[in-house]
Amino acid sequence: MSQKLYEIISRVMNIQISDISDKSGAESIETWDSMNTYILLDEIESEYKIKFSLEEIENIKTVKDFKKYLQNHGVDFND
Amino acid sequence: MYSEKKLSYYITTSKTLECKKFEKKIRIAILSSFTLNGLIETLKVKCAEQQVNCTGFVSGYNQYNQDILNKNSDLYHFSPELSFLILDTRTILGNLFYSTYSLTTSQRKEFVENKVNELLDLARVFVKTSQAKLIISNFVIPTYSPFGIFENKTEFGIREMTESLNMKLANKIMNEPSIYLYDFNGFITRYGEKNTFDYRQYFYGDIKIAFNYIPFLAHDLIGYIKPVLGLNRKCIVIDLDNTLWGGVVGEDGFDGIKIGDDSIGRAYVEFQKRLLALHERGIILAINSKNNFDDAIKVLNEHPNMILREEHFACLKINWNDKVSNMKEIANELNIGLDSMVFFDDDPVNREFIKTNVPQVLTVDLPNDPSDFADVLIMMNDFNVLQITDEDKKRGKMYLQQRKRTELEKSSSNIEEFLKQLNVEVKIKQADEFTIPRISQLTLKTNQFNLTTQRYQEEEIRKFINDPNKIVGCAQVVDKFGDNGITGVFIVNKDNSSEWTLDTFLLSCRVMGRGVEDGMLNHIITKAKNEGVKKLIGRFISTKKNKPAENFLPNFGFNKEGNFWTYSIEKPTKEIPYLTLSVE
Numbered sequence: 142m143s144q145k146l147y148e149i150i151s152r153v154m155n156i157q158i159s160d161i162s163d164k165s166g167a168e169s170i171e172t173w174d175s176m177n178t179y180i181l182l183d184e185i186e187s188e189y190k191i192k193f194s195l196e197e198i199e200n201i202k203t204v205k206d207f208k209k210y211l212q213n214h215g216v217d218f219n220d
Numbered sequence: 221m222y223s224e225k226k227l228s229y230y231i232t233t234s235k236t237l238e239c240k241k242f243e244k245k246i247r248i249a250i251l252s253s254f255t256l257n258g259l260i261e262t263l264k265v266k267c268a269e270q271q272v273n274c275t276g277f278v279s280g281y282n283q284y285n286q287d288i289l290n291k292n293s294d295l296y297h298f299s300p301e302l303s304f305l306i307l308d309t310r311t312i313l314g315n316l317f318y319s320t321y322s323l324t325t326s327q328r329k330e331f332v333e334n335k336v337n338e339l340l341d342l343a344r345v346f347v348k349t350s351q352a353k354l355i356i357s358n359f360v361i362p363t364y365s366p367f368g369i370f371e372n373k374t375e376f377g378i379r380e381m382t383e384s385l386n387m388k389l390a391n392k393i394m395n396e397p398s399i400y401l402y403d404f405n406g407f408i409t410r411y412g413e414k415n416t417f418d419y420r421q422y423f424y425g426d427i428k429i430a431f432n433y434i435p436f437l438a439h440d441l442i443g444y445i446k447p448v449l450g451l452n453r454k455c456i457v458i459d460l461d462n463t464l465w466g467g468v469v470g471e472d473g474f475d476g477i478k479i480g481d482d483s484i485g486r487a488y489v490e491f492q493k494r495l496l497a498l499h500e501r502g503i504i505l506a507i508n509s510k511n512n513f514d515d516a517i518k519v520l521n522e523h524p525n526m527i528l529r530e531e532h533f534a535c536l537k538i539n540w541n542d543k544v545s546n547m548k549e550i551a552n553e554l555n556i557g558l559d560s561m562v563f564f565d566d567d568p569v570n571r572e573f574i575k576t577n578v579p580q581v582l583t584v585d586l587p588n589d590p591s592d593f594a595d596v597l598i599m600m601n602d603f604n605v606l607q608i609t610d611e612d613k614k615r616g617k618m619y620l621q622q623r624k625r626t627e628l629e630k631s632s633s634n635i636e637e638f639l640k641q642l643n644v645e646v647k648i649k650q651a652d653e654f655t656i657p658r659i660s661q662l663t664l665k666t667n668q669f670n671l672t673t674q675r676y677q678e679e680e681i682r683k684f685i686n687d688p689n690k691i692v693g694c695a696q697v698v699d700k701f702g703d704n705g706i707t708g709v710f711i712v713n714k715d716n717s718s719e720w721t722l723d724t725f726l727l728s729c730r731v732m733g734r735g736v737e738d739g740m741l742n743h744i745i746t747k748a749k750n751e752g753v754k755k756l757i758g759r760f761i762s763t764k765k766n767k768p769a770e771n772f773l774p775n776f777g778f779n780k781e782g783n784f785w786t787y788s789i790e791k792p793t794k795e796i797p798y799l800t801l802s803v804e
Contacts, residue, residue: 153228155235176257179424180228183431195420 143218146207149188153181166203189216221592222599224435227258234261242271244449249277249300249352251284253311254428262438263445270442270451281426282311288346296350302448303346304441306357306404307339308428309382317362320378328376329384336388347398353606355444356393357404358386363413397678400444400606407440443601450665453582453602454502455556456495457547459565460509460516460538464492464528466590469515480525487590492527494594499532502612503603504554504619506535508546508563513538534619543570544577553626554619555729562602564593607678609658611705621701622730628701639734639798643700646708646739648803651692656681658706659694662726666709667765669737670726671758671772674711689714690723691747695740697731707731708740718754720744725758732768735796741776742793743801749789758785 150165151158154172167173178201185207186192191214193201201207208218246267250260260276267274277298279287284305287295310317312335316328323331339356347354361382365371371379386405393399408416411433421427429437446452461468465488466478478485499505505528509516516538520530530536535553537546543565551558558580565571566586575583582602586593605612625642632638651659660678667673676684684690695708708731711724722744727737748756758773760766776794778785 149228152226152232155232176425179421179427180231180258180431183418183421184226184228187432193420195423198420198424 143208145188146185146204146211146218149184150181150204153177153184161204163205163208164203166206185211189214191216221595222436222439224432224439227262227431227434230262230265230435230438231258234264237264237268240268240273242268242273244270244272244451245275246272246302246445246449247275247277247298247300248445249279249295249298249303250306251279251287251295251303252306253282253284254308255281255426256306256429256434256437257425257427258431258434259438259441262435263441266438266442267445270446270449272445272449272451274445285342288342288349291349300350300352302353302355302445303350304355304357304402304444305343305346306402307359309359309362310428312359312385313378313381316378316381318366320366320381321374325376328381332381332385332388335385336392339389340392343393343396343399347396353398353400353448355400355402355441356389357402358389360405360408360413361386402440402444407437411436439599439601443604444606446602447605451602452604453562454560455504455506455534455550455554455562456498457506457508457550457561457563457581458495459567459570460507460511460519462566462590463564463586463593464488464507465519465523465526469519470512474515474518474523477519477523479519479523484590485525487593489525489527491590491593491597494597496527496532498597498603499528499616500613501608502605502615504534504556504615505532506537506550506554507533508537508543508550508565510540510543511538531620532616534616534623543574547574547578547581562600564597607657607661609661611658611661614703614705617702618704618730621704624701625699635733636797641700642734642798643800644734644736644798645698645800645802646736647696647698648740648743648801649694649696649706650804651681651685651694655694655706656685659692659709662694662706662709662728663724666726666728667763668729668768669732669772670724670763670766671722671769672724672761673763673766674724676711676724684711691744693740693743695727695736697734697736699734704728704731708736710740710744712744714753715757717752720748720753720756722756722758726769729768735799737772738776738794738796739799739801742796743803745787745789745793754789756787756789758787759783760785 147158147161150161154170154177156170182193182198189211193210197210201210212218248263250256260278264274264276277295277300279295287293343354343356359382362378365378367374367377371377390401393401416430416433417428418430421430458464466484467476469477480486480489495505519526535550537550558578562582562584563574564584564586571583574581584596628641629638649655656678660676660681663674663676681692684692691712693710694706697704697707707728709724709726713721713723715721745756758778760770760773773785777791778787
């Protein structure tokens with residue numbers, strides 16, 4: 142399941158999949174600005190057909206956070 | 221259903237466009253009262269798909285007022301050719317969006333009146349300062365009212381306020397030559413308020429159009445860019461079996477094809493009705509189909525449920541020739557470019573064949589299900605024009621008449637015989653408010669029979685009319701098959717009391733070779749003679765496309781003088797048999 146997530150991040154942030162890790166976020170990726178974060182949220186939501194709450198959105202800073210909250214919404218990352 | 225790519229696709233792709241250079245260019249500014257991130261990137265990518273370089277400017281967040289009013293703003297330094305001003309109802313109504321009824325009815329009316337005037341003033345300042353075209357959005361009509369169902373019994377409530385704002389804005393813009401309206405309310409109605417507005421995006425970024433709808437908005441806006449750049453399409457070429465009707469007439473027979481009687485047949489009827497509507501406003505229809513001519517024509521003429529009939533098509537290529545040859549012949553016979561044509565065919569193999577061999581033609585990827593055909597057609601942004609003239613509306617009929625003329629020409633033994641039977645009548649008219657749009661349109665798009673290829677916007681023609689040293693006239697051409705409409709234009713400069721110059725002299729190619737051009741020139745010469753002028757001066761400015769006009773002046777009797785052609789007014793005018801000339 143993380144493959145699909147990485148593909149979206151790669152497309153939105155315009156970076157290689159190999160450059161993405163759990164720690165990736167605004168601090169390590171230059172293109173990870175606030176607008177791209179919003180676009181990323183939007184495209185992840187429509188891919189997984191879920192909706193994050195405003196509080197979750199506030200708390201998502203890294204790929205790891207995305208995984209955590211996606212799991213809370215029932216997405217399985219056991220791979 | 222019309223679908224779109226993700227916004228991130230456009231944003232990422234837009235970064236790769238820098239190195240691409242196209243011949244056509246456009247400079248676009250976006251002014252908005254809210255965040256429209258990604259819109260300019262999407263427009264750039266969509267322009268590149270049309271082989272157009274788009275350079276963009278996005279006004280700062282809610283800075284549109286200052287940018288327009290300050291003549292030294294970055295907006296004007298950017299010098300856009302086309303600008304979009306996109307405003308939202310929340311911003312314009314302010315607190316009234318929530319507490320509409322904190323004002324009395326008359327105060328609300330005054331509020332609307334003031335807002336319309338403010339906006340219009342702003343728009344006028346912008347077009348005057350920038351010389352650019354402005355597209356201003358109308359306002360989305362709120363669906364919620366605190367009054368609930370009683371809203372409908374409330375005088376000038378929030379809904380009526382917004383409707384009134386839209387109506388007044390539209391009415392005032394109607395007479396503004398460089399300002400156009402974008403039906404933003406229609407956009408939201410089409411895609412739905414619940415889909416296009418995401419409260420979370422609104423709260424975290426003042427985003428009032430959800431990200432995944434930005435590409436759909438861009439698709440609409442491209443509909444304004446295409447006609448400005450002359451990228452709009454004029455002709456729809458269509459296949460028959462499984463495209464205009466269900467089934468194959470050669471196999472299923474006249475009674476076996478699906479049209480009208482069942483759900484599948486109704487989908488084709490809907491598609492045909494949409495095509496007919498485009499035909500009625502000036503889009504040319506033509507057929508390119510592998511079929512037995514007699515089978516197909518019988519359906520077109522006799523099938524009780526058909527909407528489109530033989531008379532609606534300007535050209536019928538129903539044969540067993542390959543579709544590429546047919547396509548080229550259609551372009552030739554109708555005298556239009558392949559790049560003005562759109563092709564509809566259910567068969568992917570045929571589509572690929574056309575795409576590969578005549579890539580200028582826009583080949584539509586028709587979905588498998590005919591229930592989507594009508595939607596695919598009405599979602600196309602390729603048929604837009606910024607002006608629809610009477611000639612446009614008559615065009616379909618004109619092409620039918622043209623087909624009959626060609627048939628007469630083929631059956632006539634020589635050109636004399638043909639002209640004799642055609643009864644050409646040329647009516648010379650002075651330019652006035654009714655003819656200005658058509659005159660401007662002809663100067664903008666006539667390429668072949670055009671001596672000087674001077675392009676004039678309506679505003680310029682209007683100035684010329686008021687100039688005592690200019691004559692602006694046009695020619696309406698009528699013959700036994702019907703009215704060709706206004707198809708010739710001339711603009712003469714009265715340089716002094718003895719010399720006049722032809723600034724513009726052009727003829728639409730569909731009336732070429734019938735003496736109309738000679739009739740127009742005779743009229744100018746007679747007029748010059750009456751005013752005591754001695755010499756008429758003409759020029760031929762060569763372009764890639766105006767070869768047909770190259771020898772017109774010498775053939776008429778003009779003599780070469782340096783770079784000019786001159787005609788001594790004392791000489792008699794040219795004899796034109798079989799042509800009636802009248803002046804209105």
